[in-house]
């Protein structure tokens with residue numbers, strides 16, 4: 001099946017599908033089946049990371065899928081312990097070996113770790129890999145505006161993407177505004193709030209009933225209408241299919257306002273200012 005997901009044009013002209021498939025917490029031996037199911041359902045963008053331990057399973061699904069490489073968009077992330085210029089170059093090679101790819105679409109610094117002070121050197125290695133044609137776009141994850149400011153002051157390639165925790169309980173207004181002003185795409189991790197309480201919130205359930213959709217589809221559609229890139233994760237085939245069916249209906253201003261009212265500035269994950 002061909003993809004129904006529209007692209008977001010990144011700041012260097014590269015096209016990235018607005019909705020992709022996340023594989024955090026999918027064991028390596030289950031990643032191949034999950035990614036294959038997603039590709040079959042029409043996903044073309046896959047989000048993994050060195051620390052997820054499933055780059056090999058992800059790579060096996062990519063190798064077996066029969067789709068032309070240029071139709072796929074693969075993201076992986078450099079783990080914290082590999083930050084630093086030389087260690088980044090080595091970690092990139094190790095990830096590529098596991099994924100079985102000869103170029104990568106998007107490479108992200110997983111966390112800024114500001115106390116360690118290595119993200120600028122790390123990013124300079126990203127710039128080299130980008131200049132060498134081994135990565136189509138480079139970016140970061142979990143960077144606060146202050147980290148992005150420093151990075152942009154001390155390096156030359158503006159990050160294409162900042163992947164941050166973002167869902168209706170943590171709407172990230174300051175970061176989203178900063179990204180928009182700088183031409184950085186906002187990518188939402190845990191877009192479904194990890195699938196727990198958020199999908200039972202009465203306001204979301206009511207909007208789902210109104211549109212004849214599921215709560216997950218309502219939350220994903222909210223992200224899409226905000227302009228976020230989203231990467232929902234599921235190992236359940238029916239949910240994998242359901243989560244990509246969000247491009248044939250629209251939330252109205254009342255729905256959007258009701259979801260905006262759910263913001264609690266509440267993180268599920270660590271605080272990027274201190275996490276290391």
Ligand SMILES: NC(=O)c1ccc[n+]([C@@H]2O[C@H](COP(=O)([O-])OP(=O)(O)OC[C@H]3O[C@@H](n4cnc5c(N)ncnc54)[C@H](OP(=O)(O)O)[C@@H]3O)[C@@H](O)[C@H]2O)c1
Pocket residue numbers: 021022023024025047048110141142163164188189190191192193194195196199214216217231232233234235236239240242243269
């Ligand atoms: N950069 C970072 O630091 C960072 C951090 C966290 C995550 N991420 C990325 O973001 C991706 C997504 O985030 P996430 O995995 O934390 O959480 P998520 O996508 O918000 O939620 C995933 C959870 O929701 C459930 N779910 C999925 N679709 C559903 C549906 N239609 N109805 C009901 N439940 C549903 C899944 O269950 P089943 O799988 O059992 O179906 C799973 O437990 C990750 O996989 C990873 O690629 C990045």
